[in-house]
Amino acid sequence: MKKTGKIVQNDNLVRDIHKMTFDMGECDFRLPGQYAMIEAGGVRRPYQVCDFDSNRFTVVFPADGKESRILASLGPGEDVLVTMGLGNGFDLDAMPEEVLLVADDLGIPEMLGLSRALLVRGIKCKLILSYPSKKEIYMLESFRHLVNEIEVLTLDGSNGREGSASDAVRHVPYICAGGSLSMLKSLADKADAGQFSMSSTVLAESADYDDCFIETTEGRLNCSDAGPVFDKNIIRWDMIV
Numbered sequence: 001m002k003k004t005g006k007i008v009q010n011d012n013l014v015r016d017i018h019k020m021t022f023d024m025g026e027c028d029f030r031l032p033g034q035y036a037m038i039e040a041g042g043v044r045r046p047y048q049v050c051d052f053d054s055n056r057f058t059v060v061f062p063a064d065g066k067e068s069r070i071l072a073s074l075g076p077g078e079d080v081l082v083t084m085g086l087g088n089g090f091d092l093d094a095m096p097e098e099v100l101l102v103a104d105d106l107g108i109p110e111m112l113g114l115s116r117a118l119l120v121r122g123i124k125c126k127l128i129l130s131y132p133s134k135k136e137i138y139m140l141e142s143f144r145h146l147v148n149e150i151e152v153l154t155l156d157g158s159n160g161r162e163g164s165a166s167d168a169v170r171h172v173p174y175i176c177a178g179g180s181l182s183m184l185k186s187l188a189d190k191a192d193a194g195q196f197s198m199s200s201t202v203l204a205e206s207a208d209y210d211d212c213f214i215e216t217t218e219g220r221l222n223c224s225d226a227g228p229v230f231d232k233n234i235i236r237w238d239m240i241v
Contacts, residue, residue, distance in 0.1 A: 002039070005082040007074055008056070013138040018072045019050070021058045022082060029057060031089030032113035033178075033197050033229040039081040041070040046086070046224065048199045050109040050139075051116065057084070060109035060139065090114050090176060090195050090229050098124045100175045101147070102165045102187060105131050106200045107178025108139055114176060115146040124148050130165035130183075134158040166190070175232070185240050187232075194232040198223050215239040 005022035013019050022038075029036075029052045036057065037046050045067040047059040063072035074080070099118060103111045108129055118125050125146075130153040131137050137159065143150055151168055153161045161168070165179070166186040175194035177187055184196050201212050201223055212223040215236040221227070 002081045002083050004079050005038075007076050007078050007080065009058075010072070010075055012072075013060070014136055016063045016072075017060065017136075017138050018063050018068075019058060019060045020071070021056055022080065023056050024082065024084065025055060027052050027054055027057050028085035029089075030085060031092065032117050033087075033089030033110055033195075033199075034084075035086050035199065035224075035228065037083040037086060038071060040074060043067045043070055044081075047071075048107075048110050049113065051113040087224055087228050088226065090117075090197075092117055092121060094195070095121070095123055095176075096174050098174070100169065100172045100191070101125055101127045102169060102175055102177040102179075102183075103127075103129055104165050104179035104183045105136065106180050107183075107197060110178050110197055110199060111176075112139065112142055112146070115143060119146050127151070128153070128165045128168045130154065130163065130167075131159070132156065177232075181240055185237055188235070188237045191232065195229050196232045196235065197227070197229045199228045201228075 005024045008023050009021040011019045035046045036049055037044055047061055050058045050060045061068055063069045101111050115125055126149040127143055127147045128151045133154050133156045153163045164183055166183050169190045171190055173192050175191040177184055178197035180200050213220050214223050216234040218234055
């Protein structure tokens, strides 16, 4: 159900990355990894939810397309239409005592809500993040008190270690990951189990996001309904382009 939400914050973090917080009066999110459909200026698209509480939720997104630039142009006090709590998020009950969180710049926002939820449950977490370059690092300080350890890579090596987030991962028992499909695919064989968010596919700025499907061992599933978070072992990685 659509509800009217009021923008209470719009910060430009780095380059074209915006952080926006909406006051909904009452939020309908249950799990980290769910997403929101936001309509502004007559256009609508899904947004990865960074964090939420009982009244407000936050999205962090690049203003690099028509729809997202319209939203990014709005300021505090303006209203938008929001459909909340969409999709299936991370299954917190399935998490073991230690979890490795991995994300590149496309999946970093949803790791914040997940790391906060795991901290509340007493689950030990290491976080590996990658960015294009040092000047494009964002949200890093937000994780400092939520996880036990943080490792940061940049694709150009300008912050020290060079590479994608997946390059820092050897084999581990359990991974929760979000970001580009290429990174997720490279992580698939580096964990015995885990949960992977396909938000980078669901949130593509196109008119066909409702028709985004992924091939799994359980058949062809709709990313936005059955996901965007999937058990990594049911994904048919051989059919991921």
